[in-house]
Amino acid sequence: MASPSEQTTCETMNSEKYANVNWDELGFSPMPTDYMFVMKCSEGENFLQGNLTPFGNIELSPSAAILNFGQGIFEGLKAYRREEGRITLFRPEQNAIRMKMGAERMCMPSPSTEQFVDAVKQTVLANKRWVPPPGKGSLYVRPLLMGSGSAMGVAPAPEYTFLIYTSPVGNYYKGDTSINVIVEEKLRQAIPNGAGGVKAITNYAPVFRAVTQAKTKGFSDVLFLDAKTGRNVEELSSCNIFIVKGNVISTPATLGTILPGVTRKSIIDIALDSGYQVQECVIPVEDLMDADEVFCTGTAVVVNTVGSITYQGKRVEYKTGVESVSRKLYATLTGIQMGRIEDKMGWTVEVD
Numbered sequence: 001m002a003s004p005s006e007q008t009t010c011e012t013m014n015s016e017k018y019a020n021v022n023w024d025e026l027g028f029s030p031m032p033t034d035y036m037f038v039m040k041c042s043e044g045e046n047f048l049q050g051n052l053t054p055f056g057n058i059e060l061s062p063s064a065a066i067l068n069f070g071q072g073i074f075e076g077l078k079a080y081r082r083e084e085g086r087i088t089l090f091r092p093e094q095n096a097i098r099m100k101m102g103a104e105r106m107c108m109p110s111p112s113t114e115q116f117v118d119a120v121k122q123t124v125l126a127n128k129r130w131v132p133p134p135g136k137g138s139l140y141v142r143p144l145l146m147g148s149g150s151a152m153g154v155a156p157a158p159e160y161t162f163l164i165y166t167s168p169v170g171n172y173y174k175g176d177t178s179i180n181v182i183v184e185e186k187l188r189q190a191i192p193n194g195a196g197g198v199k200a201i202t203n204y205a206p207v208f209r210a211v212t213q214a215k216t217k218g219f220s221d222v223l224f225l226d227a228k229t230g231r232n233v234e235e236l237s238s239c240n241i242f243i244v245k246g247n248v249i250s251t252p253a254t255l256g257t258i259l260p261g262v263t264r265k266s267i268i269d270i271a272l273d274s275g276y277q278v279q280e281c282v283i284p285v286e287d288l289m290d291a292d293e294v295f296c297t298g299t300a301v302v303v304n305t306v307g308s309i310t311y312q313g314k315r316v317e318y319k320t321g322v323e324s325v326s327r328k329l330y331a332t333l334t335g336i337q338m339g340r341i342e343d344k345m346g347w348t349v350e351v352d
């Protein structure tokens with residue numbers, strides 16, 4: 001047993017390395033950390049240089065384009081603390097590229113990939129003590145790009161702000177292992193040629209009603225169907241969907257109404273590498289109801305098994321548990337992220 005003086009030394013060391021957080025009770029809600037990164041530029045110009053500032057509220061004019069017209073996009077990625085102590089990011093340049101695509105769609109300037117990744121690294125390092133211990137969660141990194149300048153008429157803002165804040169997180173869905181999902185039959189998430197293919201902030205509040213109603217009925221999330229026919233599977237409110245039938249894994253193709261997830265893309269590569277056949281195609285809701293297994297992917301949810309889907313009052317249950325394909329893919333993905341499995345693809349990036 002440790003003597004009282006040894007315990008004190010140990011606690012002092014911990015308080016330097018880690019923020020005062022109960023790491024065993026992390027959920028997915030915002031927790032203020034020490035610093036945020038802020039960088040501004042005018043319309044028609046490029047972002048030049050940003051700074052770390054203490055985390056806190058920001059000032060915006062009531063006529064800011066982000067507040068009035070929703071001219072903004074966000075990103076989401078995670079920093080992981082490995083067993084040996086190093087802190088890494090997973091494919092941050094993919095988030096930078098996606099933010100650039102979103103910025104073009106929303107008529108905004110965007111930071112270069114290099115600026116984006118560098119700013120993410122700086123922000124994570126400044127908030128290092130908030131990166132949970134290995135196995136307890138991760139530091140969620142939330143870059144925002146917004147029209148912060150004033151605009152009265154419906155038009156792009158004259159000034160833009162790129163901001164990054166962080167928060168330690170645990171599981172996205174309460175209770176984890178497998179989730180129950182309901183197919184939304186009325187409301188749609190994205191329309192053809194709309195902005196469903198980018199992380200526009202305006203895509204999310206319109207789905208609150210469907211998700212809130214589903215939660216009151218005991219479901220974890222909603223699965224949206226395509227707006228054109230109402231017959232094909234698209235994605236959940238914040239993650240992509242995959243179905244498994246035999247050795248074949250299918251996921252809807254990203255043709256503008258589905259968010260091209262970094263996790264989705266990585267899982268496709270891992271599945272191919274593991275010997276599964278993978279197809280990106282139209283998935284009629286009937287195929288979903290006939291699948292052996294269903295799972296969803298996203299930075300926040302990682303890879304989550306779907307235990308059941310309810311559609312038109314009919315509930316179908318799927319294979320779950322340690323032998324499921326989704327658990328195997330989860331193990332490989334998180335193994336690469338945490339440095340337990342060799343990163344042959346060069347996906348992980350060290351922050352320091």
Ligand SMILES: *Cc1c(COP(=O)(O)O)cnc(C)c1O
Pocket residue numbers: 076199235236237238239240259260261262263264297298299300
């Ligand atoms: C962010 C998001 C995803 C997942 O993307 P990742 O890059 O894997 O985090 C999927 N669908 C929607 C609607 C999203 O907003």
